[in-house]
Amino acid sequence: MIEVEHLSLTYHSAKQTHLAVDDVSFTVKQGQFYTLLGPSGCGKTTTLRCVAGLERPDLGEIRIDGAPVSSSNKDVWIPPNRRSIGMVFQSYAIWPHMTVFENVAFPLRYGVKKVSGRDVRDRVQKALDLVQLGHLADRAAPHLSGGQQQRLALARAFVMEPKVLLLDEPLSNLDAKLREEMRIELRHLVKSMGVTTIFVTHEQIEALTLSDVIAVMKNGKIVQEGNPLDIYQRPANAFVADFIGKSNLVPGTVTTNPSANGIVRVDCAWGSLACSAPSGSTSGAIMVAIRPEHLELTPSGSADENVLVGTLEAAAFVGNMTDCIVKVGQTSFKVQLHPDRTPVVGSQVSLYIAARHCLAMRADA
Amino acid sequence: MQRSTFSLSLPKMDRWACVMFAIVACVSVVIIMMPLFMLWLSLREAHPIEPDSAYSFLHFAEVFGDPFILKVLTNTLQFSLIALAVGLFFGVPTAWLVERTDLPGKPAVLTIMTIGLLMPGFAAAMGWLFMLHPRIGIVNRWAMDLFALSEAPFNIASIMGMGWVMGLSLAPLAFIMTAAVLRALDPALEESAQMSGAGFFNVMRKVTLPLAWPGILAAGIYIFTIGFAAFDVPAIIGWSNKIYTFSTYLLLQLSAAEGLPRYGAVSALSMVVIFISGMLIWWYSRLQAHAHRYQVVTGKGYRPRTVALGRKVWLAWGFLGAYFTLSKLLPLLVIIWASLLPYFRYPSAAAFKTISLRQFQNIQWDMTIDGIINTGILMVLTPTLTLAIAVCFSWVVLRSKIPGRVGFDFVAFLPHAIPNIVFGLAAMLFMLFVLQRFVPIHGTIWILLLVFVVARLSYATRMTNATFMQIHKELEEAATMSGVGTGVIIWKVILPLLGPTLIYAWLWMALLTYRELTLAVVLSTRDNLTLPIVVWNAWFSGGFGSAAALTLILMSMMVPLVALYWWLVRRTGLRQA
Numbered sequence: 001m002i003e004v005e006h007l008s009l010t011y012h013s014a015k016q017t018h019l020a021v022d023d024v025s026f027t028v029k030q031g032q033f034y035t036l037l038g039p040s041g042c043g044k045t046t047t048l049r050c051v052a053g054l055e056r057p058d059l060g061e062i063r064i065d066g067a068p069v070s071s072s073n074k075d076v077w078i079p080p081n082r083r084s085i086g087m088v089f090q091s092y093a094i095w096p097h098m099t100v101f102e103n104v105a106f107p108l109r110y111g112v113k114k115v116s117g118r119d120v121r122d123r124v125q126k127a128l129d130l131v132q133l134g135h136l137a138d139r140a141a142p143h144l145s146g147g148q149q150q151r152l153a154l155a156r157a158f159v160m161e162p163k164v165l166l167l168d169e170p171l172s173n174l175d176a177k178l179r180e181e182m183r184i185e186l187r188h189l190v191k192s193m194g195v196t197t198i199f200v201t202h203e204q205i206e207a208l209t210l211s212d213v214i215a216v217m218k219n220g221k222i223v224q225e226g227n228p229l230d231i232y233q234r235p236a237n238a239f240v241a242d243f244i245g246k247s248n249l250v251p252g253t254v255t256t257n258p259s260a261n262g263i264v265r266v267d268c269a270w271g272s273l274a275c276s277a278p279s280g281s282t283s284g285a286i287m288v289a290i291r292p293e294h295l296e297l298t299p300s301g302s303a304d305e306n307v308l309v310g311t312l313e314a315a316a317f318v319g320n321m322t323d324c325i326v327k328v329g330q331t332s333f334k335v336q337l338h339p340d341r342t343p344v345v346g347s348q349v350s351l352y353i354a355a356r357h358c359l360a361m362r363a364d365a
Numbered sequence: 366m367q368r369s370t371f372s373l374s375l376p377k378m379d380r381w382a383c384v385m386f387a388i389v390a391c392v393s394v395v396i397i398m399m400p401l402f403m404l405w406l407s408l409r410e411a412h413p414i415e416p417d418s419a420y421s422f423l424h425f426a427e428v429f430g431d432p433f434i435l436k437v438l439t440n441t442l443q444f445s446l447i448a449l450a451v452g453l454f455f456g457v458p459t460a461w462l463v464e465r466t467d468l469p470g471k472p473a474v475l476t477i478m479t480i481g482l483l484m485p486g487f488a489a490a491m492g493w494l495f496m497l498h499p500r501i502g503i504v505n506r507w508a509m510d511l512f513a514l515s516e517a518p519f520n521i522a523s524i525m526g527m528g529w530v531m532g533l534s535l536a537p538l539a540f541i542m543t544a545a546v547l548r549a550l551d552p553a554l555e556e557s558a559q560m561s562g563a564g565f566f567n568v569m570r571k572v573t574l575p576l577a578w579p580g581i582l583a584a585g586i587y588i589f590t591i592g593f594a595a596f597d598v599p600a601i602i603g604w605s606n607k608i609y610t611f612s613t614y615l616l617l618q619l620s621a622a623e624g625l626p627r628y629g630a631v632s633a634l635s636m637v638v639i640f641i642s643g644m645l646i647w648w649y650s651r652l653q654a655h656a657h658r659y660q661v662v663t664g665k666g667y668r669p670r671t672v673a674l675g676r677k678v679w680l681a682w683g684f685l686g687a688y689f690t691l692s693k694l695l696p697l698l699v700i701i702w703a704s705l706l707p708y709f710r711y712p713s714a715a716a717f718k719t720i721s722l723r724q725f726q727n728i729q730w731d732m733t734i735d736g737i738i739n740t741g742i743l744m745v746l747t748p749t750l751t752l753a754i755a756v757c758f759s760w761v762v763l764r765s766k767i768p769g770r771v772g773f774d775f776v777a778f779l780p781h782a783i784p785n786i787v788f789g790l791a792a793m794l795f796m797l798f799v800l801q802r803f804v805p806i807h808g809t810i811w812i813l814l815l816v817f818v819v820a821r822l823s824y825a826t827r828m829t830n831a832t833f834m835q836i837h838k839e840l841e842e843a844a845t846m847s848g849v850g851t852g853v854i855i856w857k858v859i860l861p862l863l864g865p866t867l868i869y870a871w872l873w874m875a876l877l878t879y880r881e882l883t884l885a886v887v888l889s890t891r892d893n894l895t896l897p898i899v900v901w902n903a904w905f906s907g908g909f910g911s912a913a914a915l916t917l918i919l920m921s922m923m924v925p926l927v928a929l930y931w932w933l934v935r936r937t938g939l940r941q942a
Contacts, residue, residue: 052842052846053845054842054845054846079379080842080845080846081845081846081847081848081849081850082848084848085846086846087842087843087846089839089842089843090839091837091839093837093839093840093842093843095840095843095844095858096862097861097862097864106844106847106849106857107847107848107849110847110848110849110853110857111847111848111849112848112849113848153843156843156847157846160847160848166846
């Protein structure tokens with residue numbers, strides 16, 4: 001549905017040039033919810049704006065429904081207002097001088113595909129009903145709450161019935177509770193419309209709960225692409241492991257070839273660990289990623305391998321668990337323990353980690 | 366993969382974008398051509414109508430070698446320094462009273478300042494001339510009678526006197542600019558000094574003034590630049606007494622009775638003046654950038670510490686009242702007095718007997734009505750066109766992706782660095798020797814319209830730029846994604862959002878156009894008279910009473926416009942002014 005090939009864009013300013021998007025390629029299938037996830041400045045928004053046509057890439061090709069809308073080789077350029085793409089902006093971009101109705105009617109009245117007067121009313125009403133704003137049609141747009149403005153932005157993007165929907169951090173301006181509600185609603189709305197969606201966010205939890213496919217970006221490149229479970233459980237490198245969820249990252253050296261079930265032995269500062277290598281062949285200097293929730297308390301003196309012995313340095317009760325810091329040798333580990341089973345600070349603890357949760361990966365992104 | 370030239374090609378623009386770009390490009394060419402043509406004239410040895418000529422700095426040597434021209438330049442500097450001192454003397458305390466004290470009735474200050482707009486500079490100059498003229502001045506005659514003096518104690522027809530009158534009319538600007546500086550100072554800085562045990566005067570001396578200094582200095586330079594370029598006050602008071610500043614001297618040279626006008630020397634002097642004025646503007650913008658460093662942006666509404674005036678409130682209002690009386694009330698009364706007499710004389714029982722409305726009846730009504738019609742047309746068209754062009758400039762500079770777009774912003778600011786009289790002169794010469802061949806508009810109101818629009822473009826683009834920057838770019842991008850082109854974005858999104866700024870700027874420019882004398886004076890003929898020019902002509906043909914009557918007509922016709930302006934500014938608050 002959407003194919004992006006070898007996309008590159010460099011920003012030029014007076015003092016420097018900045019390669020914002022660096023040879024990015026990906027494909028979004030019909031009806032898929034595709035997320036570009038990464039820290040600020042990673043190029044995710046620029047990539048999205050290239051698809052929208054609001055930025056013009058230096059290199060590469062973008063095809064929608066098989067037809068190129070932007071191509072450096074064929075010198076094709078379809079301006080953004082002719083691409084029939086719905087877009088929701090981070091600021092919502094609700095026009096403050098119009099009513100709710102006028103905001104939604106705008107694309108139908110002035111857009112490329114103009115609609116006659118009667119149909120405008122019906123389609124706007126339908127779009128507003130869809131986002132539960134039907135009763136507020138005549139209200140002045142600035143008089144809406146944050147959540148309502150966000151729905152209005154969605155209705156305006158939907159009203160043209162676009163084949164492609166672009167969402168640029170649409171939830172980032174909402175407060176925490178509203179954000180959680182809108183997350184569920186957004187997925188429901190998009191899926192019920194069957195519209196192919198690209199979503200940009202820096203919030204891993206939004207990416208994990210909403211997406212069919214996540215592409216994690218760093219420094220203008222996609223560093224890993226996969227479904228949410230894959231990305232979380234089998235991060236391809238230390239950056240992804242740390243960015244998606246929390247991870248303890250420990251440097252080490254692989255000393256053996258992978259066994260039949262893919263386990264390798266890794267020498268770390270305090271001893272040896274049995275690790276799995278989800279991203280395939282791994283050798284030499286690597287990083288080991290261990291998620292805080294995968295470390296379990298075990299009776300001391302247990303002979304099992306993959307046991308870390310250290311001192312509980314700090315513990316903070318956060319409700320459903322205790323965030324702890326355990327010092328093993330010179331390394332501090334983040335550990336999440338059950339509140340009922342958290343030992344006294346200062347005591348010695350033994351922590352077990354299963355080999356399948358001990359992930360060996362390339363250190364660089 | 367091969368790197369293509371894709372990114373270097375011009376952005377493809379739709380029809381409206383091309384139209385706006387074309388407008389900006391054409392206007393820019395006109396703006397640049399005017400001073401360039403003047404530069405060419407200043408370097409050309411022969412008169413412009415001669416086909417061939419050598420090029421040299423001959424005319425510049427002429428300017429710097431002429432002791433009279435150097436005298437004119439020192440006159441101008443003295444005049445603007447005195448004007449600045451007087452302006453700050455009245456403006457700065459007023460700003461402090463409004464911003465940092467519990468002065469009751471602050472909105473009245475705004476009203477006073479707005480009513481002051483009714484009085485154009487040339488009207489105040491007339492009033493002061495009637496009061497302090499060495500021979501006929503009312504105050505002089507009174508003083509002479511009262512103290513049995515043999516000589517008039519005051520002489521308004523001097524650099525000092527002209528500076529005084531100019532300073533009075535610059536005080537509102539000094540007030541507005543200083544008030545902005547004080548407002549931008551975080552009162553917490555003063556409060557913490559107070560908490561450290563410093564008293565009122567120490568806080569003032571050690572914290573408030575040092576922090577406000579860059580801003581006040583910048584305001585000072587700005588005001589000095591305006592005084593430097595002033596025309597109407599030196600023209601009304603100085604001309605007939607043969608005291609010239611450069612702006613009146615330029616006009617004198619053009620209207621020289623004997624021989625051809627010295628276009629070369631006039632252009633050379635203009636270039637010198639543009640250079641001085643440009644340096645001042647550059648210094649101002651440097652300081653402005655510096656001043657912003659101290660500014661603590663306070664989005665939150667804060668209540669600055671106000672000084673309780675107590676009984677001194679009478680002193681404060683006395684000060685403000687004195688300013689109002691001196692700058693507006695007295696000149697107005699004297700003008701009314703002059704308009705009622707067959708010839709100007711000292712108020713006495715005999716004089717009262719001659720009071721009549723004959724001056725109003727004897728006005729040359731045919732010319733006056735022409736002037737009113739022309740002024741009306743210009744007053745509507747100038748702000749409208751200027752704002753339309755300014756929106757195009759702002760769009761190209763801030764929103765398009767045209768390479769080199771920032772250059773257009775510089776071009777739009779260029780007229781600001783050129784004193785109005787020089788600008789009018791440049792336009793006149795350009796018109797006379799170049800443009801007349803293609804568009805014969807010399808002597809029509811269209812040449813006035815062209816010059817008024819270009820001269821006001823600096824102000825208009827500052828206003829539209831500032832508002833444009835406050836419009837979130839995504840509001841326009843959302844429209845683009847809705848499938849519309851640049852035209853719909855301009856009409857349906859940008860213009861409605863710019864609305865309040867446009868209305869305010871329109872009114873302000875309409876007011877300025879209505880009372881504009883300087884730009885019109887160079888370009889006026891019998892066929893494109895404006896109302897201020899009718900007043901000017903009456904004054905110079907010696908009809909003081911008739912000029913006074915015409916001034917009153919001009920001022921009374923301004924009342925609705927000023928009232929509208931007052932209402933608008935009162936609604937949005939002093940801040941916008």
